[in-house]
Amino acid sequence: MFEMLIKNATLVTWEKPNRILPGHALWIEGGQISELGPSADLERGHPSAEMIDAHGQLVLPGNICAHTHFYGAFARGMEIPGDAPSDFPQILQKLWWPLDRSLTAEDVQFSALLCLVDAIHYGTTTLLDHHSSPNVVDGSLDIIERAVNEAGVRAVLCYEVSDRDGPAKMREGIDENVRFFEKTSTAPGMVGAMFGLHASLTLSDASLDFCRESAPEGSGFHIHVAESEADERDSLEKAGSRVVERLQRRGILGPRTIAAHCVHVDDHEIELLAETKTWVSHQPRSNMNNGVGVARVEKMLGAGISVCLGNDGFSNAMWEEWKTAYLLHKVHHLDPRRMSGTAVVAMAVHNNAALVSSFFPQTPVGVLQPGAAADLMFVDYHAPTPLTDTNLPWHILFGFRDSMVTATMAGGRFLMRDRQLLTLDEAEIAAKASELAAKAWRRYESSF
Ligand SMILES: [Zn+2]
Numbered sequence: 001m002f003e004m005l006i007k008n009a010t011l012v013t014w015e016k017p018n019r020i021l022p023g024h025a026l027w028i029e030g031g032q033i034s035e036l037g038p039s040a041d042l043e044r045g046h047p048s049a050e051m052i053d054a055h056g057q058l059v060l061p062g063n064i065c066a067h068t069h070f071y072g073a074f075a076r077g078m079e080i081p082g083d084a085p086s087d088f089p090q091i092l093q094k095l096w097w098p099l100d101r102s103l104t105a106e107d108v109q110f111s112a113l114l115c116l117v118d119a120i121h122y123g124t125t126t127l128l129d130h131h132s133s134p135n136v137v138d139g140s141l142d143i144i145e146r147a148v149n150e151a152g153v154r155a156v157l158c159y160e161v162s163d164r165d166g167p168a169k170m171r172e173g174i175d176e177n178v179r180f181f182e183k184t185s186t187a188p189g190m191v192g193a194m195f196g197l198h199a200s201l202t203l204s205d206a207s208l209d210f211c212r213e214s215a216p217e218g219s220g221f222h223i224h225v226a227e228s229e230a231d232e233r234d235s236l237e238k239a240g241s242r243v244v245e246r247l248q249r250r251g252i253l254g255p256r257t258i259a260a261h262c263v264h265v266d267d268h269e270i271e272l273l274a275e276t277k278t279w280v281s282h283q284p285r286s287n288m289n290n291g292v293g294v295a296r297v298e299k300m301l302g303a304g305i306s307v308c309l310g311n312d313g314f315s316n317a318m319w320e321e322w323k324t325a326y327l328l329h330k331v332h333h334l335d336p337r338r339m340s341g342t343a344v345v346a347m348a349v350h351n352n353a354a355l356v357s358s359f360f361p362q363t364p365v366g367v368l369q370p371g372a373a374a375d376l377m378f379v380d381y382h383a384p385t386p387l388t389d390t391n392l393p394w395h396i397l398f399g400f401r402d403s404m405v406t407a408t409m410a411g412g413r414f415l416m417r418d419r420q421l422l423t424l425d426e427a428e429i430a431a432k433a434s435e436l437a438a439k440a441w442r443r444y445e446s447s448f
Contacts, residue, residue, distance in 0.1 A: 220256025
């Protein structure tokens with residue numbers, strides 16, 4: 001394993017409360033932060049260590065993305081035939097479903113690699129992926145796992161089970177989740193697993209029950225919830241109850257389950273999410289792009305729900321997502337007091353860290369402290385105004401750019417240094433992906 005001393009850093013611990021520690025060092029061993037203290041002390045304690053000089057840069061825990069879709073990477077620049085989709089169900093039917101059906105095994109691999117290059121560039125060291133490729137179900141999570149291991153980041157993977165391609169594909173999706181969960185639980189490493197479900201609107205009661213019965217002990221579900229009003233309408237028609245009530249009745253909610261979006265949940269559904277300790281993830285860029293509405297995030301946080309921050313397949317430059325969350329709720333409510341920097345940090349830092357740590361219980365993630373995972377980023381930021389333990393969120397929201405990340409580390413291993421990727425060849429991956437994407441686009445077009 002990698003052992004090194006990162007010296008002369010300005011550490012941002014993201015503990016509660018946060019501490020900013022100039023002139024400090026981290027002793028990294030066994031993939032973890034083993035010691036944290038003043039640089040001079042640690043240098044004396046480890047005189048023969050490999051020394052990495054941070055030159056005063058900020059060193060923070062790597063960013064975390066609580067909900068993403070690697071499989072969507074080939075959509076960039078793709079033309080949707082015919083009229084533009086006019087609502088969310090049409091976006092699924094005209095864009096995402098014909099696209100994911102066009103993916104081959106190699107496409108799955110390279111879609112993931114593109115997202116992982118992006119993640120390493122921007123200091124995102126853990127990603128929770130929600131995968132779909134109906135023509136390559138069996139083994140698809142292993143393909144993504146290999147890409148994740150090649151990149152060297154941390155990830156939690158699952159396959160989106162859905163009825164939309166018929167009962168055989170639905171069962172294949174279940175088998176893929178179960179097989180992969182059992183595989184990762186017997187050999188724990190940097191990759192964890194969940195049980196993926198697409199959304200209430202593409203799952204019958206019988207399928208939800210089948211998933212519940214098939215889910216291995218200890219696995220939680222990762223599902224889109226009330227992303228658009230269509231999900232609520234469908235649930236009321238199909239089951240006579242709203243989405244969260246329906247999922248609660250079918251045993252899908254709980255402290256290991258992630259409900260992505262929750263844009264249209266009502267007060268009672270918020271109570272149910274809080275009572276069941278279900279995680280919620282917020283993806284404001286995607287919600288704005290799809291025109292589906294604004295999730296009542298502050299209401300959910302106030303109800304005690306751990307709301308996390310994801311990107312739904314947008315760039316893994318997570319500070320862009322922070323900034324969008326920070327701005328969206330203010331303009332939506334016509335009130336500049338809404339969605340404070342503290343609330344953004346609660347989601348993007350503390351709740352995301354708690355979520356990821358629940359999958360890697362031996363090693364806390366998302367905080368700088370002895371025993372925590374050595375998942376880090378170096379940020380070359382010259383604060384033009386006083387930077388304090390408490391005003392950091394506003395420096396990030398108004399001053400940080402994702403291109404300021406100069407180094408990324410996960411599990412104690414550098415994945416990027418001096419902005420040079422060390423584990424993945426970006427040019428080679430982009431060239432190969434572009435070739436594959438052109439072919440996937442042709443299959444997509446011919447499906448209409
Ligand atoms: Zn999603």
